Each structure stands twice: as C-alpha cells, then as structure tokens.
Amino acid sequence: MTEQSPIQNLAKSTFVYVTFIRTTPEKLWQALLQPEFTQQYWFGVTMKSDWKTGSPWRMTLSDGRLGDTGEVLECDPPKRLVLSWRNEFMPELTAEGFTRCTMELVPDRGAVKLTITHKSDVADSKLIKAVSGGWPTILSNLKSLLETGEIALTPNP
DSSP states (O other): OOOOOTTGGGOOEEEEEEEEESSOHHHHHHHHHOHHHHHHHTTTOEEEOOOOTTOEEEEEOTTSOEEEEEEEEEEETTTEEEEEEEEOSOHHHHTTOOEEEEEEEEEETTEEEEEEEEEESSTTOHHHHHHHHHHHHHHHHHHHHHHHSSOSOOOOO
C-alpha cells in the first residue's frame, strides 16, 4: 500500500484579482456592500447582510432570483471582508458547495489596492472558472463608477 502525498490532498482552485481604485477605503467599502452601489456596477445585483462576523449574507439578482448565499466569516471595515460563498441558481455550481471569498482593501499612493481572492476546495472548480470571468467585469465597473461616476460595461444581451 502506498501512502498518499499530502500535496494531493491540498488540490484547490483559486482566482485572484488585484486592482487599484482612486478612492478612499471607506468609499470603496461602502460601494462593495451597500445595495444602492452594487446595483449600479453589478448589473442590478444587491447584497444584503448586517455585515457582522457570523451573520448570513445573500445576493439577489436583478430579476429577483436568489444568486448566492453564505456567511460573513470576518469583517474588519474598511480593510477586510471574508465570506463563505455558494452559488444558488446554477445546480452544477451549487453542487460544489461553499467557497471562500476574501476582499482586502489597502491604501496605496492616493488609491486603494483591492484584492479579491476566491477559493474552492474543489479541484478544477466550475464556480471558480465562472467567477474568473465575472469578477473582472464587475470590478472594472466598480472602478469606473468610483473614479468617473459611470460604469464602463453594460450587461450582456
């Protein structure tokens, strides 16, 4: 009998996105969490929670369907937010279970460095593949909205 390598047990899927936004950490924090902001840059999506550690959170899509849910694992405004995250509207993604999304905000030379790290314990995760296409679009819109007052990209038809 051969022993399994511990490396094999650590197979995960990870997506990391870093952007710099000309704003303050407080304004960026507000934009990430308040429904009146998220609806503008996230194509009508709203996120709701009291944003306290241990609290549930939910994302509602523009058509009213439940998009994603989870729990607030860490909340240190306006520096760090860690969420457990599960897709609720695509069965093949829901089946993968919960992922972990970390948002870190660090002031940097008159801007804020925003790092999004989305991880799954599932190797070759379909959810991580999906968010790797979604996060860049959403965060481009967020950056444009905060810096110019307008979003850069409109929803796909």
